[in-house]
Amino acid sequence: DAGVIQSPRHEVTEMGQEVTLRCKPISGHNSLFWYRQTMMRGLELLIYFNNNVPIDDSGMPEDRFSAKMPNASFSTLKIQPSEPRDSAVYFCASRERENTYEQYFGPGTRLTVT
Amino acid sequence: QKEVEQNSGPLSVPEGAIASLNCTYSDRGSQSFFWYRQYSGKSPELIMSIYSNGDKEDGRFTAQLNKASQYVSLLIRDSQPSDSATYLCAVKGGNTGFQKLVFGTGTRLLVSP
Numbered sequence: 001d002a003g004v005i006q007s008p009r010h011e012v013t014e015m016g017q018e019v020t021l022r023c024k025p026i027s028g029h030n031s032l033f034w035y036r037q038t039m040m041r042g043l044e045l046l047i048y049f050n051n052n053v054p055i056d057d058s059g060m061p062e063d064r065f066s067a068k069m070p071n072a073s074f075s076t077l078k079i080q081p082s083e084p085r086d087s088a089v090y091f092c093a094s095r096e097r098e099n100t101y102e103q104y105f106g107p108g109t110r111l112t113v114t
Numbered sequence: 115q116k117e118v119e120q121n122s123g124p125l126s127v128p129e130g131a132i133a134s135l136n137c138t139y140s141d142r143g144s145q146s147f148f149w150y151r152q153y154s155g156k157s158p159e160l161i162m163s164i165y166s167n168g169d170k171e172d173g174r175f176t177a178q179l180n181k182a183s184q185y186v187s188l189l190i191r192d193s194q195p196s197d198s199a200t201y202l203c204a205v206k207g208g209n210t211g212f213q214k215l216v217f218g219t220g221t222r223l224l225v226s227p
Binding site for chain 1: 148159160214217220
């Protein structure tokens with residue numbers, strides 16, 4: 001059984017470029033979370049989807065960040081334009097259903113913006 | 115005040131000793147508490163959950179919860195070098211809504227052979 005899949009695993013880009021991170025949740029899971037992890041701020045929730053609908057995007061830092069979940073098996077997190085302070089590891093996690101709490105994390109995408 | 119606070123460490127213990135990791139939280143209405151382990155360069159994985167006051171044991175791991183003191187801890191008995199990792203405390207707050215978790219910044223544990 002495949003876990004959460006994220007791509008790319010590493011991304012290096014120049015300031016001002018558009019970055020798109022991708023996530024495939026575990027099949028059958030109906031909740032999906034995007035997190036950002038840095039040394040200074042730890043693991044921060046950016047946005048949470050339930051049944052493909054964005055429920056809480058209060059953690060999205062600013063309008064440069066956007067996330068979509070067009071179907072139950074795919075989500076994207078886009079940063080446009082990217083800035084050096086966006087450099088972090090971005091994790092996607094999925095959860096089976098709303099009344100459970102265990103979240104399964106993907107391997108993460110390490111983003112470096114120069 | 116951060117919602118979930120942990121000492122960043124590192125916490126160094128010799129092999130075979132008990133490692134004690136601590137976490138405090140600010141939302142008194144918090145209901146559910148979790149410990150995740152994260153190896154360097156890897157993603158977090160859930161190792162313990164606790165929902166009521168007291169102790170919960172699972173193998174070498176014991177989670178302790180004191181809601182009155184807003185304090186949750188993780189004890190690792192017979193620590194092994196393979197336990198060396200960062201341990202993240204996560205809290206499902208009473209007022210966060212929609213069941214999202216708030217994570218602490220983690221405590222780095224080093225177990226020396």
